Amino acid sequence: MTPATEHALPALEVEGLAFAYPDGSEALTGIDLRVAAGERVAVLGPNGAGKTTLALHLNGIHRAARGRITVAGATLEDRTLPELRRRVGLVFQDPDDQLFMPTVREDVAFGPANLGLRGDDLHHRVAYALAAVGCEALAERAPHHLSGGERRRVAIATVLAMEPDLLVLDEPTSNLDPASRRELVTVLRSLAVTQLVVTHDLPLVLELCPRTVVIDGGRVVADGDTSALLADTELLAAHRLELPFGMDPATVRGLPPPR
Amino acid sequence: MGAGHAHALYVHEHSPVHRLPPEVKIAAAFTFVACVAVTPREAVWAFAIHAVALAGVVRLARVPVRFLLTRMVVVVPFLGVAVLLPFVAVGDRIEVVGIPLAVEGLWGAWNVVAKAGLGAATSLTLAATTEVPLLLRGLERLRVPSVLTQIAAFMVRYLEVVVGEVQRQRIAMTARGYDPRWLWQVRPIATSAGALFIRSYERGERVHAAMLARGYAGAMPPPLDEPRTTTRQRLLAATLPLVGLVTTTAAMLWSRGT
Structure with missing residues (x-):
């Protein structure tokens, strides 16, 4: 999906990113993060650590007070904002926030149509995105008549249709039943695009992301190999992270090796 | 929330009326209602022709008559006013089973009942044969400002979400023993309405x-497909407003003559 020429460039580079909400509360105090093209990186951290705030910065919904964001070589500024919004696909936590058109097909077409696609190009793009998440059959349905798992996958299709260089997912597995969660993980594993997964779901992290970044107090406090990081009980405890009962990252077997 | 069909006014069918492009249907319904509205009330026969023409459309659209009648209950409040007219209007009176009624009031009541009834039946037939998203697209093609159609579209989309939140709030209140009977128990309802407003915002x-x-960037993308309207469809859609126009014109000439 990423053109060969861009492989040399990191998919995402964040330097010294700081942000305070209008009420004065500091959400980000200096984030540094570099993600290579094709990587899948988990972003962990307690509630209020600044994970969602970071996600909203990545395509310019929030504008940083300090620092710099570069996506596949393009730095985020007013001039590059429309292009950055194409390059970074943001999947929101609540699919009801993301799916606002009368039918699934129109919703998936919303992004690429804003990019100027029309006619057959647009139809192909919609078909491709729905096929990528296995939701071709839902095209004519109304988003509010879908199940939770279907909504989540359609929400991902709405940003895939923009052919992003970086997919940012905010809590992709929240409120899903186990089967829907399984289907979602299968879809995410099948996508070649670079992914940043903001979550509390540690089994998901272990299955999906070889690399993990922990954010707390608005900055990166740990960054490294997922299995090693999840085995570091002191680090987890210090940042209000806990493995589910019975889960030991060292003994998890049977996964196909991450790409 | 995933269950059920949101549009209680829609009848799922595959009739020629259902297949008409929405903007054509809206224009036809609007013209017909306008004709009904200006028909002189004394021309009772004209209302009969209007009604027969509309009944033809309803039959063609395969909309069950019961379905229409039950939904026409919305005009009842207006009929309430109409019922009062013969009693309160001044002028000549006639005796109906011993009760003196104003002639002018009777005509007024008939006027309201006939026009409200036909108007409601026409709108309901339009709603029964056109899904909400298509209605909105039809309005857009009729050059209704896109800000208005966007607002309406979002309202339709999020109505169920907001209703779902209201239901969850009510269940949460009931679960904690709230069982309002008297006016002084209204406070929790007011605060929950406030919370709902903030959440929706x-x-x-x-x-x-x-x-x-x-x-x-401020404008919705154009709709995905622009289906073509055939001349046949235009002719079919023009039938109802044409009948309306001819009848109304005839009724106006007739009432001027008498």
Whole structure:
């Protein structure tokens, strides 16, 4: 999906990113993060650590007070904002926030149509995105008549249709039943695009992301190999992270090796 | 929330009326209702022709008559006013089973009943044969400002979400023993309405953020397909307003003559 020429460039580079909400509360105090093209990186951290705030910065919904964001070589500024919004696909936590058109097909077409696609190009793009998440059959349905798992996958299709260089997912597995969660993980594993997964779901992290970044107090406090990081009980405890009962990252077997 | 069909006014069918392009249907319904509205009330026969013409459309659309009649209950409040007219109007009176009624009032009541009834039946037939998204698209093609159609579209989309939140709030209150009977117990309802307002406002902000994230810059993209309207469809759709126009014109000439 990423053109060969861009492989040399990191998919995402964040330097010294700081942000305070209008009420004065500091959400980000200096984030540094570099993600290579094709990587899948988990972003962990307690509630209020600044994970969602970071996600909203990545395509310019929030504008940083300090620092710099570069996506596949393009730095985020007013001039590059429309292009950055194409390059970074943001999947929101609540699919009801993301799916606002009368039918699934129109919703998936919303992004690429804003990019100027029309006619057959647009139809192909919609078909491709729905096929990528296995939701071709839902095209004519109304988003509010879908199940939770279907909504989540359609929400991902709405940003895939923009052919992003970086997919940012905010809590992709929240409120899903186990089967829907399984289907979602299968879809995410099948996508070649670079992914940043903001979550509390540690089994998901272990299955999906070889690399993990922990954010707390608005900055990166740990960054490294997922299995090693999840085995570091002191680090987890210090940042209000806990493995589910019975889960030991060292003994998890049977996964196909991450790409 | 995933269950059921949201549009209680729609009848799922595959009739020629259902297949008509929405903007054509809207224009036809609007013209017909306008004709009914200006028909002189004394021309009772004209209303009969209007009604027969509309009944023809309803039959062609395969909309069950019961379905229409039950939904026409919405005009009852207006009929309440109409019922009062013969009693309160001044002028000549006639005796109906011993009760003196104003002639002018009777005509007024007939006027309201006939026009409200036909108008409601026409709108309901339009709603029964056109799904809400198509109605909105039809309005857009009729050059209704897109800000208005966008607002309506979002209202339709998020109505169920907001109703779902109201239901959850009510269940949560009931679960904690709230069982309002008297006016002084109204406070929790007021505060929950306030909470609902804030939540809806915040959702609005999140939806807007999601739109911006996908390149929204103030205008909705054009609709995906523009189906072509055939001449045959135009002719079919023109039948009802034509009958209406001819009848109304005849009724006006007739009432001037008498």
